[in-house]
Amino acid sequence: MSENETTGFIPVGESEDLKVQRAVWALDIGAGKWFVLWGGAILLAVALSLLYTSDQFRGLDRGEAMDMAQLARNIARGQGFTTYVVRPLSLWHLETHASDHQPRLMNHPDLYNPPLYPLALAALFKMMPASLFEYKQTDMVFKPERWVILPFNQLCLLASLLLVYLWARRLFDQRVAVTTALLLLFSDTLWSFSISGLPTNFLMLLFLGSLYCLWQADERWHPEFPETAPRRAVSGWLLVMASAVLMGLCFLTRYTTSFLFVPVLVYAAFVCRGRGVVVGILVYALIYALIITPWLVRNTVLCGSPLGIAYCDFASGISPSMYRPNFDRAFDIGPMGNRLMTQSRGYLVDGLKQIGSDFLVFFFLVSLLYGFRRATAMRLRRVAWIGLLCAILGLSCLWLAPESNEGPRRFVQGSNLLVLFLPLIAVYGTAFFYLLLDRIAFPARLLRWAVIAVFGLLNAAPLLYSMAPPRRGPYPYPPYCAYYTSLAANWFEKTEVGASDLPWAMAWVGDLRTVWLPTTAEQLAMIHDYVAPKGVSFILLTPHLLNGRFQSDLTKGEHKSWFAVISGRVPQKFPLKTVTLFPPAGEQILYADRPRWTDKTIGEAPTGEKKDKKPEEK
Numbered sequence: 001m002s003e004n005e006t007t008g009f010i011p012v013g014e015s016e017d018l019k020v021q022r023a024v025w026a027l028d029i030g031a032g033k034w035f036v037l038w039g040g041a042i043l044l045a046v047a048l049s050l051l052y053t054s055d056q057f058r059g060l061d062r063g064e065a066m067d068m069a070q071l072a073r074n075i076a077r078g079q080g081f082t083t084y085v086v087r088p089l090s091l092w093h094l095e096t097h098a099s100d101h102q103p104r105l106m107n108h109p110d111l112y113n114p115p116l117y118p119l120a121l122a123a124l125f126k127m128m129p130a131s132l133f134e135y136k137q138t139d140m141v142f143k144p145e146r147w148v149i150l151p152f153n154q155l156c157l158l159a160s161l162l163l164v165y166l167w168a169r170r171l172f173d174q175r176v177a178v179t180t181a182l183l184l185l186f187s188d189t190l191w192s193f194s195i196s197g198l199p200t201n202f203l204m205l206l207f208l209g210s211l212y213c214l215w216q217a218d219e220r221w222h223p224e225f226p227e228t229a230p231r232r233a234v235s236g237w238l239l240v241m242a243s244a245v246l247m248g249l250c251f252l253t254r255y256t257t258s259f260l261f262v263p264v265l266v267y268a269a270f271v272c273r274g275r276g277v278v279v280g281i282l283v284y285a286l287i288y289a290l291i292i293t294p295w296l297v298r299n300t301v302l303c304g305s306p307l308g309i310a311y312c313d314f315a316s317g318i319s320p321s322m323y324r325p326n327f328d329r330a331f332d333i334g335p336m337g338n339r340l341m342t343q344s345r346g347y348l349v350d351g352l353k354q355i356g357s358d359f360l361v362f363f364f365l366v367s368l369l370y371g372f373r374r375a376t377a378m379r380l381r382r383v384a385w386i387g388l389l390c391a392i393l394g395l396s397c398l399w400l401a402p403e404s405n406e407g408p409r410r411f412v413q414g415s416n417l418l419v420l421f422l423p424l425i426a427v428y429g430t431a432f433f434y435l436l437l438d439r440i441a442f443p444a445r446l447l448r449w450a451v452i453a454v455f456g457l458l459n460a461a462p463l464l465y466s467m468a469p470p471r472r473g474p475y476p477y478p479p480y481c482a483y484y485t486s487l488a489a490n491w492f493e494k495t496e497v498g499a500s501d502l503p504w505a506m507a508w509v510g511d512l513r514t515v516w517l518p519t520t521a522e523q524l525a526m527i528h529d530y531v532a533p534k535g536v537s538f539i540l541l542t543p544h545l546l547n548g549r550f551q552s553d554l555t556k557g558e559h560k561s562w563f564a565v566i567s568g569r570v571p572q573k574f575p576l577k578t579v580t581l582f583p584p585a586g587e588q589i590l591y592a593d594r595p596r597w598t599d600k601t602i603g604e605a606p607t608g609e610k611k612d613k614k615p616e617e618k
Contacts, residue, residue: 045161045185049154055467057150057195059141061476063403064414065197066504069149070511071110072121073133081118083110084507086497086515088323088523089309091531097304103531105497106513111308112320115295116252117199124148135486135509140474142482142509145197154194156201161185163208164423167215171377172431180430183456184423187358188463189411198414203253207420210246210264211383213239218271218376236275237283240268244284248291255310256417259394261288263386270379313398319558321516323523336397344396355411355418355425359459363429370432384424391417477584478543484583485509488540491596498538499524501545501559517545520561521571528575539576539591541566546589 060066067085074082090111091103098104125133125148132143161184169177184190193200217239247264250257265284272280296306305311312318315330316339329335355361368385372378400415411419433455442448475481479502489510492498496513500506503514515536518524528536546566548554554563565574566589578595582588 041181045158048185048191049158052191052463052467053150053154053195056191056472057141057146058472058474058476059480059482060145060149060197060508061480062196062198062412062414063502063504065149066508068113068118068199069121069144069197070504070508071113072118072125073144073508075118075122076125079107081110081115082107083113084108084511084513085110085503086513087112087309087320088516088518088527089312089318089320089325090303091515091527092323092325093303093305093309098302105515105531106495106533108513109302111299111303111305112310114252114255116249117202120202121149121152124152133511135482137483137486139482149197150195153197153201156205157190157194160201160205160208160423163205163212164427167208167212168427168430170219171374171380171427172434176427176431176434179434179452179456180423180426183358183360183430183459184426186456186460186463187422187426188466189355189358189419189422191463192409192412192466193419196412198412199253200414200416200419203250203257204420204423206246206250206253207257207260208423210243210250211267211380211424213243213246214264214267214271215376215380217243218379221271221275222273222376224374224376236271240271240280240284241287243268244287245291248288251288251292252295254414254417255307256391256394256398256415259390259417260387260420263383263390266386267379267383313400316399318399319519321519321558323518323527339399340393340396342396344392347392347396355422358422358426358462360422360426360429363432364425367428367432370435372431380424381428384421384428388418388421391421478547478587480505481584482509484588488538488582488590491592492537496534496537497532498540499527499536500540500542502540502542505542506540517541517559517562519558521565521574522561525571525573525575535593536575537593538596539589540582541589541591543587546587 060069067083070084071081074080074084086105086108090108091105093111094103094109095101125144128144128148132147135142161181164184165177165181167177168180190201217236220236220239243264247257247261250260265281268284269277269281299308300306303309309320312320312325312330314336315327316332316335318325318327318330368381372381395415395417398415403413437448437451440448442451475483482505485505486509489506489512492512494511497515498506498512499515499517501517503516506512506514515524515527515532517539518527524536524539541562545553545559545562554560554566565571570577570579576591576593578592580590580592580595580597582590
């Protein structure tokens with residue numbers, strides 16, 4: 001034997017080889033393998049985010065998103081929970097129910113939106129420089145939308161996908177978890193919400209977190225396989241209480257999630273069996289109430305209603321644009337019952353479209369006929385489909401007019417609760433797909449992989465089609481174009497008050513207090529004479545109103561009294577006598593107290609398209 005063999009020492013040359021072998025081993029099956037896999041997943045998510053955003057994002061195109069964004073900016077400025085989107089119904093509520101009976105138009109408290117999402121955005125806005133909120137007419141997109149709102153929502157989406165991956169791996173196996181995460185990563189539905197500016201992705205993360213906490217408590221208290229049960233480092237009661245806190249935060253993000261409270265509470269009762277069902281229900285409900293009560297008290301003190309003016313979504317024929325509403329028959333049982341029957345039928349017929357363009361929903365529906373082996377998986381699936389039914393019935397009771405009924409993305413609405421269940425639908429749909437796949441004897445392994453690839457491409461097809469030509473325009477016009485909104489706002493001072501059929505656009509981009517166009521010109525005159533301290537300085541009418549159907553919208557719709565004004569028959573007491581056709585191509589109408597535009601010109605849009613030097617005055 002050599003000296004090295006007897007002593008056990010390794011020569012220097014051999015130690016270098018051993019280091020290389022260890023490095024190769026680490027990359028193949030050790031910690032390096034997971035580093036490579038997770039690094040690749042992160043790079044894929046970032047690349048897809050950048051690609052989808054650059055191709056599809058044209059700025060915020062949903063009124064609710066702009067409304068909450070301007071609200072968050074006011075909070076970040078230290079103005080409190082005040083809004084520049086002034087709803088006539090809110091003015092009336094303060095005049096009627098506030099202790100001082102003052103509408104407070106210049107310091108108007110928001111009585112419609114829940115607080116959590118604007119507060120989250122305000123925290124981010126607070127860290128940004130003030131110059132970020134100055135719209136430059138060379139910008140294609142308002143900078144806070146691109147650098148704050150959009151990244152926040154996409155981070156919430158990716159966090160939800162990570163949670164779903166970890167959840168699916170525990171519920172089923174690694175292949176179901178990986179496939180589900182990839183299918184959701186390529187979901188056009190989820191990415192559409194991520195660029196909308198709506199709080200849906202944020203709400204989805206909270207809702208999934210609440211259900212995940214209850215499922216974890218169920219696993220700890222009732223393990224089906226004790227040898228693989230998780231360690232009891234965290235008490236089941238702490239998980240139940242955390243779930244209640246997250247459900248309360250869901251309510252503070254979207255009031256309509258209260259429709260989902262009952263199935264989640266029933267799930268919590270099942271989880272607490274053997275440890276006090278009644279105690280579990282009481283603890284869950286008490287924590288939920290403690291989370292939401294301060295905000296309900298705030299609204300009650302301000303206007304006498306716990307939900308502010310959001311309760312009017314249950315009323316028939318009551319719109320936030322009404323200054324002096326008539327509540328005589330607004331809450332009659334008959335109209336509410338008719339609305340419930342009509343809208344619930346619509347949800348049941350078109351409900352799959354509300355969940356989105358993903359085909360996994362069909363596998364989920366068929367999987368309801370199959371009984372999975374794990375009882376915890378069965379209980380969670382039961383919560384999913386019962387929650388879907390509760391959401392359909394609850395939303396059918398509301399009087400919610402969708403902002404857009406056209407186009408492939410008409411399901412991207414803030415009121416859409418069904419999409420919150422898409423991750424769970426994807427988990428069970430993928431699991432059922434693999435269950436069917438395992439029962440097929442493929443003659444070749446490559447054929448099996450081909451079937452999986454077709455399944456993935458089928459679900460990713462909507463996203464691929466969305467990113468394929470023809471390209472979308474540079475602005476979501478009609479009716480939104482930040483360039484022209486900012487141009488009109490520059491003609492007025494920040495202390496002035498205007499009105500518009502799209503007040504959120506003027507409030508967000510123009511940073512002006514804007515009254516939602518009342519239902520009649522007489523109501524606007526009353527606001528001009530008795531509410532606004534210096535009167536209403538302008539009215540901007542956009543294609544949102546002007547492109548309406550002639551009979552059902554313009555001559556017989558909510559704003560039918562404005563048809564005479566639009567046609568040039570201005571009432572004698574109408575406060576604004578100067579009118580001009582506003583670009584692009586005179587498709588908007590601007591009324592003002594005096595011709596503000598005589599000394600100012602209209603420049604070029606960021607696309608380079610030249611516009612008229614001055615609008616046509618009438």
